[in-house]
Amino acid sequence: MTTQVKNRLNVEVNGIAIDCGTDARVLDAIRSAGFDVPTLCYDERVGPQGTCRMCLVDVEVNGQMQQVAACTAFASEEMRVETHSDSITDYRKTILEMLLSETSSPTNCPKCVSFKKCELHTAAEEYDAKWDAFPSLVVREKAKDDNPFIQRDYDYCISCFRCTNICNDWEQAGAITVEGRGQENSIATFFNNKLLESPCTFCGQCINTCPTGALTDKKIVGTTKAENLERTKSICPYCGVGCGIHLLTEDGQLKGTEPDFDSPSRGSLCVKGQFASWEFVKSDERLKYPLIKENGSFRRASWDEALNLVTERFTSIRDDSGPDSLVCWSSARTVTEANYLMQKFARIGIGTNNIDNCSRT
Amino acid sequence: MAVMVGKGAMTNSIEELAGTDLLLVVGSNTTEAHPVISLRMKRAVKNGAKLIVIDPRKIELTKWATRHLQINIGTDIPLFNAFAHVMIKEGLYDREYVEHRTEGFDELAKHVEFYTPEYAAEICGVPAEDIIATAREYAAASGKAAICYTLGITEHSCGSHNVQSVANLGMLGGNFGKPNAGVNPLRGQNNVQGASDSGALPTDLPGYQKVERPGVREKFEKAWGADLPKRRGITKITAMDQMLRGKVKGVYIMGENTVISDPNTNHAQAALEATDFIVVQDIFMTDTAKLADVVLPAASFAESDGTFANSERRVQRVRPAIKPVGESRTDVDILLDLMKRFGVVQNLNSSSDVWDEMRQLAPIFTGITYDRLDSEGGIQWPCPTEDHPGTQFLHEDEMDSGMPGYFAPVDHIPPAEPTDSEYPLILTTGRRRSTYHTGTQTGRATGFELLVPSELAEINPFDAEQMELVDGQKVTVSSRRGSVEVPIKITDRSPHGTIFMSFAFPELTQTNRLTSDAYDFITETPEFKACAIRIDTIEASPPPTD
Numbered sequence: 001m002t003t004q005v006k007n008r009l010n011v012e013v014n015g016i017a018i019d020c021g022t023d024a025r026v027l028d029a030i031r032s033a034g035f036d037v038p039t040l041c042y043d044e045r046v047g048p049q050g051t052c053r054m055c056l057v058d059v060e061v062n063g064q065m066q067q068v069a070a071c072t073a074f075a076s077e078e079m080r081v082e083t084h085s086d087s088i089t090d091y092r093k094t095i096l097e098m099l100l101s102e103t104s105s106p107t108n109c110p111k112c113v114s115f116k117k118c119e120l121h122t123a124a125e126e127y128d129a130k131w132d133a134f135p136s137l138v139v140r141e142k143a144k145d146d147n148p149f150i151q152r153d154y155d156y157c158i159s160c161f162r163c164t165n166i167c168n169d170w171e172q173a174g175a176i177t178v179e180g181r182g183q184e185n186s187i188a189t190f191f192n193n194k195l196l197e198s199p200c201t202f203c204g205q206c207i208n209t210c211p212t213g214a215l216t217d218k219k220i221v222g223t224t225k226a227e228n229l230e231r232t233k234s235i236c237p238y239c240g241v242g243c244g245i246h247l248l249t250e251d252g253q254l255k256g257t258e259p260d261f262d263s264p265s266r267g268s269l270c271v272k273g274q275f276a277s278w279e280f281v282k283s284d285e286r287l288k289y290p291l292i293k294e295n296g297s298f299r300r301a302s303w304d305e306a307l308n309l310v311t312e313r314f315t316s317i318r319d320d321s322g323p324d325s326l327v328c329w330s331s332a333r334t335v336t337e338a339n340y341l342m343q344k345f346a347r348i349g350i351g352t353n354n355i356d357n358c359s360r361t
Numbered sequence: 362m363a364v365m366v367g368k369g370a371m372t373n374s375i376e377e378l379a380g381t382d383l384l385l386v387v388g389s390n391t392t393e394a395h396p397v398i399s400l401r402m403k404r405a406v407k408n409g410a411k412l413i414v415i416d417p418r419k420i421e422l423t424k425w426a427t428r429h430l431q432i433n434i435g436t437d438i439p440l441f442n443a444f445a446h447v448m449i450k451e452g453l454y455d456r457e458y459v460e461h462r463t464e465g466f467d468e469l470a471k472h473v474e475f476y477t478p479e480y481a482a483e484i485c486g487v488p489a490e491d492i493i494a495t496a497r498e499y500a501a502a503s504g505k506a507a508i509c510y511t512l513g514i515t516e517h518s519c520g521s522h523n524v525q526s527v528a529n530l531g532m533l534g535g536n537f538g539k540p541n542a543g544v545n546p547l548r549g550q551n552n553v554q555g556a557s558d559s560g561a562l563p564t565d566l567p568g569y570q571k572v573e574r575p576g577v578r579e580k581f582e583k584a585w586g587a588d589l590p591k592r593r594g595i596t597k598i599t600a601m602d603q604m605l606r607g608k609v610k611g612v613y614i615m616g617e618n619t620v621i622s623d624p625n626t627n628h629a630q631a632a633l634e635a636t637d638f639i640v641v642q643d644i645f646m647t648d649t650a651k652l653a654d655v656v657l658p659a660a661s662f663a664e665s666d667g668t669f670a671n672s673e674r675r676v677q678r679v680r681p682a683i684k685p686v687g688e689s690r691t692d693v694d695i696l697l698d699l700m701k702r703f704g705v706v707q708n709l710n711s712s713s714d715v716w717d718e719m720r721q722l723a724p725i726f727t728g729i730t731y732d733r734l735d736s737e738g739g740i741q742w743p744c745p746t747e748d749h750p751g752t753q754f755l756h757e758d759e760m761d762s763g764m765p766g767y768f769a770p771v772d773h774i775p776p777a778e779p780t781d782s783e784y785p786l787i788l789t790t791g792r793r794r795s796t797y798h799t800g801t802q803t804g805r806a807t808g809f810e811l812l813v814p815s816e817l818a819e820i821n822p823f824d825a826e827q828m829e830l831v832d833g834q835k836v837t838v839s840s841r842r843g844s845v846e847v848p849i850k851i852t853d854r855s856p857h858g859t860i861f862m863s864f865a866f867p868e869l870t871q872t873n874r875l876t877s878d879a880y881d882f883i884t885e886t887p888e889f890k891a892c893a894i895r896i897d898t899i900e901a902s903p904p905p906t907d
Contacts, residue, residue, distance in 0.1 A: 147811075148811065172400075172403045202812070219807065232680050233678070233680060234662070235671075235677050237663075238797055238802075239549060240548030240550055240551060240554060240671055241396075241398055241547075241671060242669055242675060243397055244677070247680075247683075249683055252683055263738060264738070269397065270794060271396075271795050271812070272797055275808065276795075276805075276806030279805055280644075280661070280801070280802040280806065281686075286689065287646060287650075287656060288687025289687055290656065290688070292654070292655055293655070306657060307702055309655055310613075310640050310655055311699070313637075313654070314613075317638060324590075324595075325608060325609055325610045325611065326611045327594075327597075327611075328612070328613045328615075329597060330559075331552075331556060331616030332550035332552050332553035332617075333616045333617070333662075334552065334667075335552065335662075335665055335667025335669065335679055335712065336552060336556070336559045336667060336668045336719075337666075337719070338665075338667065338691070338696060339555060339559040339560075340559040340560065340561075340718075340719045341697065341715060342613075342615055342696060343562075343566075345696055345700050348585055348587040350703070351590055353572055353590050353593050353594030354563060354595050354600065354609075355561050356563055356595075357561040358556070358597075358622065
């Protein structure tokens with residue numbers, strides 16, 4: 001038998017024919033056909049775990065029917081996928097109800113209340129899964145950890161292990177691990193130390209991958225209402241990596257930031273981008289009006305007054321000593337457009353090429 | 362690097378680092394200074410790549426390294442020359458690549474003949490076997506070996522020669538113009554790339570078009586409807602010297618805390634104080650703003666519309682989420698207003714208008730529009746036309762300069778200020794993960810005081826024992842230019858004889874009162890990475906007055 005090398009696979013998802021790459025998983029095929037299934041233990045950056053079983057789907061290959069976890073199973077030629085058969089839908093609902101029985105009430109979920117509906121409760125709503133369908137199990141305890149960054153409400157933990165996977169596999173920080181077995185398991189630092197005493201770098205990736213309200217940004221949680229929150233796509237103001245962030249606002253007030261998973265940084269941030277990219281904006285020490293120095297101390301001035309003084313003094317220095325007696329230093333911290341204007345101002349406003357930026361320092 | 366192959370920017374993309382066979386990281390404390398780039402490096406190691414870290418300090422990244430070459434500070438050139446020596450002597454360089462894409466190989470070969478691994482080992486303080494092994498491994502990964510460097514290479518008085526010796530190696534390995542390879546300077550600040558891209562340079566108009574190249578000035582004069590100055594301008598370093606000599610009388614500083622971030626604080630402050638008129642445009646009353654005659658309140662990034670260009674040449678949109686606080690205004694607004702007062706006639710009303718004018722004048726950005734940035738996300742320059750996808754890696758078919766890559770034979774130049782009996786230790790400065798630059802922003806984030814509470818002078822356990830210092834003890838660190846008080850931290854991250862400090866806590870410890878104002882004679886980048894200092898215990902001897 002000869003085997004042909006094919007670049008694409010023909011797959012059918014819920015009756016829709018698509019083609020996908022030979023290394024595609026069933027989940028990729030489902031999503032590229034425009035469908036979706038809940039994936040509570042899946043983060044594309046660390047790859048499939050196949051433990052939550054929520055993405056189980058019916059597939060038919062060569063007349064053989066089977067159920068596979070869409071995140072782990074590879075797509076194959078002529079595969080037919082059905083994502084929402086009655087039996088699978090019932091099955092998902094049951095799993096969700098079992099997961100919900102391990103957690104505190106959905107109405108108080110910190111993520112749903114302060115940020116946006118979490119993945120667990122989104123799925124529960126979609127599949128009409130009830131919190132009290134099963135007798136409530138003893139929920140996990142909230143972690144007693146007074147770090148100022150990461151809130152750990154383990155009464156919402158469903159043991160998906162996305163946090164430990166992102167910490168150990170993606171960040172490779174090795175700060176948190178799974179402790180205990182079965183129903184007794186919990187997420188902990190080694191020797192149950194506080195996070196501040198662990199190798200945690202506070203990159204915040206555990207918060208951002210958590211599909212429930214078990215891990216949240218302590219600086220923001222409780223200060224916002226999910227239904228009022230608006231998101232503006234921007235870029236982290238720190239280093240030259242340029243990670244994508246969302247600025248969170250409520251009624252025109254800045255409330256915090258979140259990573260932007262659709263940017264090339266794929267949701268990654270470091271401690272600065274995650275926890276230090278917005279408070280300075282709201283600082284009381286921000287300069288709020290122009291200042292002019294008189295007799296050694298500053299006094300408040302109007303924009304007209306301040307800009308006229310700059311114009312007058314710069315013009316007089318230029319007229320007395322020539323344009324090259326003035327210099328403009330531009331900024332690696334502000335937008336490119338402002339830098340462009342600064343060099344144009346130096347060159348044709350003043351008439352000098354004495355324009356530099358802080359790239360050397 | 363620009364003189365050798367065209368442009369000084371990351372040749373390749375951040376994501377590509379995960380797919381390399383070998384990573385050579387030199388003078389870059391990546392996990393702390395560029396944490397998210399370090400994720401791709403760690404991923405590469407997980408995928409089986411070799412990671413060779415070249416750094417005087419035992420930085421965190423060495424935990425993932427297959428080899429750490431702990432070189433003496435400021436000895437990069439002999440090391441890279443010795444790599445070249447081994448590759449040439451053993452015939453391991455990419456012959457075809459060198460023949461087709463480069464010039465000056467014979468001169469380089471002759472030049473590095475002298476730099477045997479044994480000779481370099483003596484200067485650099487690393488074993489000759491490690492130098493030979495590294496050169497062989499780099500050669501074996503030809504075409505899929507990436508070099509990353511940061512300020513540990515450039516912030517030396519021989520910084521541009523350091524870069525050239527690194528680029529020599531890149532060309533010998535045939536690593537320019539290929540995916541998962543290249544020679545990659547990782548840029549420090551969010552928009553340091555954009556600031557240079559936009560022509561805020563004394564020698565370049567927007568898009569790296571040289572002021573002094575025939576035809577360039579005329580093109581901008583026509584577009585702007587004004588005469589342009591003919592001679593190149595002066596850098597910040599030169600300007601500060603000229604302030605002290607009374608030749609520069611006025612300065613406009615936008616968004617920079619010069620006094621704290623520049624070397625030799627006392628010198629920088631004296632220079633600014635010698636001028637007649639200072640304008641500072643910033644979001645906080647920084648130490649630099651305090652010296653100003655006029656302070657203009659600027660809007661922060663969260664209130665501004667525009668673009669940042671990142672380290673991999675990717676132009677990305679920054680969008681306002683809130684209104685500027687108080688009466689503050691965006692940098693773009695302020696400058697448009699000011700230019701009107703200076704009689705500049707232009708039909709620009711928004712960041713979008715400004716970008717459009719710039720992209721029409723700078724071919725590397727012409728194809729990048731705000732509409733595309735909104736719908737496609739960030740785009741990497743060069744992007745000459747609107748149907749061009751942007752450039753993931755440079756130099757693919759030919760060097761970006763349109764010329765061959767020129768090898769640059771360079772020699773070892775030791776740091777400008779050697780240690781002596783009075784100042785027996787070396788101070789090297791850099792960043793820590795949880796603080797940033799002068800601390801204007803991270804200093805205002807709650808909780809960060811728990812991560813690094815203050816400036817710390819990191820010292821090797823052996824040195825600490827010799828000087829009878831204990832962890833946390835406050836000492837006086839002095840150089841020929843000034844002195845500061847700082848608690849010490851005993852750690853084997855610092856090599857013997859070397860102290861490390863950042864400069865993020867200026868209220869208590871102004872590290873740059875110590876640093877030297879020696880600088881690279883080509884780029885005028887200051888030598889932040891090495892100056893001679895001494896440590897005195899505070900009880901034992903009072904700090905010298907300066």
